[in-house]
Amino acid sequence: MLDGIDTPALLLDAEKLRRNCAQMRSRVLSQGVVLRPHVKTAKNVEVAQMALDAPSGPITVSTLREAEYFFDHGFRDILYAVGIVPHKVPRVAALTRRGARVSVIVDSVEAAQGLVSESEKAGVRIPALIEIDSDGHRAGVEPESQRLHDVAEALGDHLLGVMTHAGDSYNCDGPAGIREVAARERKATVSSALALRSRAHACPVVSVGSTPTATFADSFAGVTEVRTGVYMFQDLVMAGLGVCSLDDIAISVLSSVIGHQEEKGWVLIDAGWMALSRDRGTQRQKVDQGYGVVCDEQGRPLGDLIVTEVNQEHGIVARRDGGEVDFATFPIGSLVRVLPNHACATAAQHAEYHVLRDGKPVETWERFGGW
């Protein structure tokens, strides 16, 4: 049924995608909160449209190439969620002049001053969110800190609100821990917004994000928008966290069996790190899924077979326990699918999705890359 597709190739199950998108939309919108999907996972218009159910935004992007691409495809309300630097402001300004509403993020007085100065030069006002560090894992100012107020002063009327990324939610071991991270994420941003408002700053936007916290947060009170991207496809890291089941994972890498090393219990496939990525996101989880869970051509997981090692265009499939493999079920040239550790990373290795409906490939959707 998938014989016409050259391997390795990225498959996308349209029904699972639709279901994942509908669930998150329903969850977030039912709380009265804006869903601002992160399109860095999919980098594709059709997927973003399915996530939004509305073609003009709001979306989150991780590169200015994404901002430009999605603007050219009808999206208008775009948050560029990587710290802005002065020399990138002209590209944002150009989009703004073309009618986009691009907002950016800063976490220092220096970056805020650079934004203000460069946007004045460009003759546009670019709204900015102050990034809050809610879990110590990356960027951002401490919640309610003096630096928060200093950055707000430096931004002046560019200030739009506050945001955080709860990246620590990826390191939890299940829903209970994720709920705690979500509570900290909410508290860090909502308290910072209140602190800014108490000093007469307008701070209408309170933006939080990550697929685990979006899924399990007990409350979004005070939050105005949720940013999340991986949920559209889901992946093994999310399954390991309890965010989804294996059956919810909408993408997989189709691969051909190219050899056997019977003495070692290895099946060799033509999906290496070029097709799967080097991401080992489940390595620190309770169940280490190697470079991916191996499924049959229909997408059903095959017992405890995982990809244990990869080279550029080779993957080694073996049983997790090192046990025997029934090689007769894997003739040379037969097809398997591999579920990815990290949807963003695996999808990034491909230029197109082979879209399946009822298990059959019906169309291809393009992805783009670059910055």
Next chain:
Amino acid sequence: MLDGIDTPALLLDAEKLRRNCAQMRSRVLSQGVVLRPHVKTAKNVEVAQMALDAPSGPITVSTLREAEYFFDHGFRDILYAVGIVPHKVPRVAALTRRGARVSVIVDSVEAAQGLVSESEKAGVRIPALIEIDSDGHRAGVEPESQRLHDVAEALGDHLLGVMTHAGDSYNCDGPAGIREVAARERKATVSSALALRSRAHACPVVSVGSTPTATFADSFAGVTEVRTGVYMFQDLVMAGLGVCSLDDIAISVLSSVIGHQEEKGWVLIDAGWMALSRDRGTQRQKVDQGYGVVCDEQGRPLGDLIVTEVNQEHGIVARRDGGEVDFATFPIGSLVRVLPNHACATAAQHAEYHVLRDGKPVETWERFGGW
């Protein structure tokens, strides 16, 4: 000087590339052996031409897309060095009919029979090398084994020779260990070729490969060709093995400083795994280089600063010893370069090379991906 380049971006120092290519060509050709560079590292015509000093081949490829692309750009003698499966034979046959001399590899009777049967259907003879397992790390038949002879019988007049990939050379801790791997690589292939010839098989080609063994092998006696790709760019894994120095590494990722976390000693940059890859090839070496060695804008390594953690579009730069960082030397928007763990993996994350001569960007060379 690099201000005009949007970050992150892949830089290629043309002089270092030229020097790396000339050294390997000189080393291999002086032994009377064919150099069949692996173009999977560069995936670019200009680089392949510089490696070869002749535009028609021979080259090694890891995908049929590479075979087709390089054929369209004038290369004629192409080895596809990933085990062939029956359903890929029609693409090879199509190239053959267009005038390419594409050879393939097999390591089982089943794959050999599939090749013969499919190429007969297509009306072409496709020469094949039998892959020998010289170090137990991946594919291949045991040297001089019964399976070797069985595969040769199944190939019949498709048999062209034997080949191996000494992937274990990447796991050595220096030149002495690499010389031992190289000796095993040579012995495994040369003895297998002799075994085949003793049974009246024509086995003209004896092909070995890997940048470390190509660099340090004491002898190529009996070997007819060497396949190697990483040497063109070199990388931190090769430097850790003693194959090159940091100064020989021809590619780096240009990145902007986007933030500081002064209490933590972190500089944040806009090169995450999307720009650097997730490859952690130096993790098991004596010196773990994290996700890459950080250099100034001119490419000079900055003491012991490395990229310690990455997200999709964020990198965290810190001192290897966790010590203090002089943040004044990293203003927001300033530029750094990151040397990659693994040239193949990092380059694969980019669609073009910004080529530098005398430190100045003079042109861009395109790369391609896909299968």
